[in-house]
Amino acid sequence: MQFVSTRAEAPVLGFSDVLLQGLARDGGLYVPTEWPQFSPEEIRALRGLSYAEAAFVIMRPFIDEDISDADLKSIIDGSYGTFRHQATCPLVQTGPSEFVLELFHGPTLAFKDVAMQFLARIMDHVLEKRGERVTIAGATSGDTGGAAIDAFAGAKRADVFIMFPHNRVSPVQQRQMTTSKADNVHAIAVEGNFDDCQALVKSMFNDHGFRDQIGLSGVNSINWARIMAQTVYYFTAAVSLGAPDREISFTVPTGNFGDIFAGYAAKRMGLPIGRLIIATNSNDILARTLATGRYETRGVVATMSPSMDIQVSSNFERLLFEATGRDAAEVRACMESLKQSGSFTIPEAALERIREEFAAGRADEEETARTIRETLEASGYLADPHTATALKVARELAQPGETMVVLSTAHPAKFPQAVEDASGINPALPAWLEGIMTAEERFTVLPSDLKMVEDHIIRHSRTESRE
Ligand SMILES: Cc1ncc(COP(=O)(O)O)c(C=O)c1O
Ligand SMILES: N[C@@H](CCOP(=O)(O)O)C(=O)O
DSSP states (O other): OEEEETTSOSOOEEHHHHHHHOSOTTSOOEEESSOOOOOHHHHHTTTTOOHHHHHHHHHGGGSOTTSOHHHHHHHHHHHHTTOSSTTSSOEEEEETTEEEEEOOOSTTSBTHHHHHHHHHHHHHHHHHHHTOOEEEEEEOSSHHHHHHHHHHTTOTTEEEEEEEETTOSOHHHHHHHHOOOOTTEEEEEEESOHHHHHHHHHHHHHOHHHHHHHTEEOOSTTSHHHHHHHHHHHHHHHHHTTTTSSOEEEEEEOSSSHHHHHHHHHHHTTOOEEEEEEEEOSOOHHHHHHHHSEEEOOOOOOOSSGGGOOSSOTTHHHHHHHHTTSOHHHHHHHHHHHHHHSEEEOOHHHHHHHHHHEEEEEOOHHHHHHHHHHHHHHHSOOOOHHHHHHHHHHHHHOOTTOEEEEEEOBOGGGSHHHHHHHHSOOOOOOGGGGGGGTSOOOOEEEESOHHHHHHHHHHHOOOOOOO
């Protein structure tokens, strides 16, 4: 399988190169040249498979043959062996036709583990074969960072630098990033918000001198492998509920648009998905965009669902590419306008296509807290604030006869204060994480300044130039 950049000015690459590149050299994001297709019979055949077995079937078409079936299976088994639930990503029924898909049974209690555990293992496999090393730079609003630090801790062929917004992540999220004892992982608290962190990462990729000097790689959802691994749970959830013989809709708490884009990808691969519903918190740029056709950034506000406090939603570029009929010139124009003025207008035909596939809604702070409380009272289910955002939107937009799966992207114990304030229950951290709240922290505070962050990375990276 080959991959093209959404801006069409970077080389077309195979899977292993895309995996190591992260962002394309033209600033775009890689997508497959064509979507692999699964027939109804092939989807039906996923019934009864374990999560790992299904992951192999769904991801195999994307991955070069030079990674053998046996190696891929062993990478997948190792990845999902770290999950603390037999089903890996179980479904819980919370209403007559409402199901919560729990994606937080991995080591760091967030959905990021599903892709990150796989990414670390497959990257290590490719690097080992090639005899190469990489320096990974990642931006996080709280969960990607912890997941990456856990998955790559001690990796021999990767140094990892994670930038998080100083004082804007939950205490549990921060400590998952700052208490690792591994010397190849580094947490940087950036004086700014998540969008500043993500802009720093993208600027590093676009600084080709720096990129080549340190062998830069990325583990944010700019990396296609993250999206690919996230398509799997759309298949397993839908199949458990009767797909392909029944259409399933999904509501997804959304920030960087990676998770819901994985749902869109699953649909393009043949999974009968009804609606894909974008749920945002008060940072509702995506809900406004769907309503008005204009993507317009505003100041970001801090919420009880900090991982979604995002304005520049990087995977929206992938959707734009698809919705414009893969018109890279149109994508480049929109992205240039976003850079220059903080906004762009979606071409009319593309907007229509987006509205055919997606709906969107928002939940403010009060609505999110009320949803946590009401869900607990009605079904005994304790949701984290990100999940509650999606539950609120799913219930508001539900249509008669629709079977709705709401993605639960984090364990409530990652956000104990918000959950306790809303429900009166203080969710305990699982035993294996208890120590992090008292362990010594190690992180560096830096201003949101490209040169200063690059210098810091160069000083601490063990990766030498690829040239
Ligand atoms: C707990 C949680 N929920 C939802 C999201 C939003 O997901 P995405 O950025 O893929 O839209 C994130 C961050 O990515 C998250 O950490
Ligand atoms: N919400 C994310 C932000 C980064 O998203 P990613 O999916 O692109 O890695 C986080 O928790 O870090």
